[in-house]
Amino acid sequence: MKHYAGLDVSVKETTVCIVDEGGRICREMKVASHPDDLVEALKNPAWNLARIGLEAGPLSQWLFSGLAGAGLPAICIETRHAKAFLKAQVNKTDRNDARGIAQMMRVNLFRPVHVKTLMSQKRRALLIARKLLQEKAIAIENDIRGLLRNFGLKVGIVGAAKFADRIQDLSGDIPELRDIMEVLLAARQKLREQFTVLHERLLSIVKGDTVCRRLMTVPGVGPVVALAFNATVDIPARFKNSKDVGPALGLTPRLHQSGEDNRVGRVSLCGDAMMRTLLYEAAQVLLTVMKKWSWLKAWAMNVAKRRGRQRATVALARRLAVIMHRIWSDGSEFRWAREEATAVI
Known part of the structure; x- marks a missing residue:
């Protein structure tokens, strides 16, 4: 007899539900959200697992890779489809969500999500980190403009290279304001420097990639x-x-x-x-x-x-x-x- 498992993943623990071909619940348990613990719980010879479903989320790529690497039939399912299916339940609990995902696996009512390779995950992490530093630096520049505007000081249109000089010129006549601006400009400068480091790393990757x-x-x-x-x-x-x-x-x-x-x-x-x-x-x-x-x-x-x-x-x-x-x-x-x-x- 085939069995199907549904995993409701949270940061600390994962709720597991295993059902048989007829939809009868065979086992429910809570397991630490780590691939090794999940593999140990699901590789029980008592279960002939045909599909193991987990919803796409922050930990899904890590857990999916661990389960698939251990030879388990793991499937990462599309979040919107899981939400629509589970929405029919009156009470939303971790146990009910795991039960619902297990039933989705049993009746084959799901849309699988492609889990990216490790190289693509690393490149995406680089892109997100680069974008984050860029956004924080721009946010500090906009906040500086807003603070100076309270004193009637207008920065105007100025490039990133001459931004610090412009701020120092505007705030030079007000010592207290000048000290505050120096701290903010130092933070902005550090963000810009680290952004340049990640951008150069990005350019290096692209230069060596024929695609x-x-x-x-x-x-x-x-x-x-x-x-x-x-x-x-x-x-x-x-x-x-x-x-x-x-x-x-x-x-x-x-x-x-x-x-x-x-x-x-x-x-x-x-x-x-x-x-x-x-x-x-x-x-x-x-x-x-x-x-x-x-x-x-x-x-x-x-x-x-x-x-x-x-x-x-x-x-x-x-x-x-x-x-x-x-x-x-x-x-x-x-x-x-x-x-x-x-x-x-």
Whole structure:
């Protein structure tokens, strides 16, 4: 007889529920949220486990890798589907959630989530850390501007390189304010220095990666976008068609059909928000900054004439994702002229 297990993961403990083919609960227990403890509990010869489900979350990649490495049939399930299934329960408890996930495994009512490779996880950690330092430095600069504005001191438009000199000049006549600004500027400087360290590490990775260098042949795509796309897609073969990348990143519109009602809404915004933002920024660069003309920019400008700049930017972001996946899959580079392209995207 086959058995199915559901894991409701929390930081300290994981609630485990094991059911048989008929849905009868065979065992319930709490196990420390560590791969070794879960493997020890689930590798009991009494259970012929066909599927082990755990919801995608902060610990899911670590636990999934440990379970899969031990030869257990672990499956990471999509959070929205799990939430919709478990929502039918009157009382939300860890035990009920584990029971619900176990039943999802039994009836095969779930959508699996791709668990990224270790290399992609490391690259994503680098991108997130780099972005965090950048955002904190910008936040300090904005707070400095706000503090000085209370004293009638306006910073105005100034670049990052001359920002500290401008602040020191403005606050020089007020000793107390000058001392406060020196502390904030020192913190900003440290953040900028560490941001530069991570950015140089990112550039070094991209320089040694042939896939990223080919992705950068696409106009508007720089090292950050290329590495982020590499880390997000992880394995290009998991998308059978390049056009499937757009919906996975939330760059296609929602569709609601019911009887004669057929409404097309905004983009779904599903998937990786960081990658979606970077693609949107790359599309803006291609439309507004890039001077060199290409068939892709001509296509986007035509869309902008018909549907407006905002929709054209979103459409271009989606098409950039499709083109980058195609380039990654077939080992080619971006073709600037339409007649040079051998594949219609």
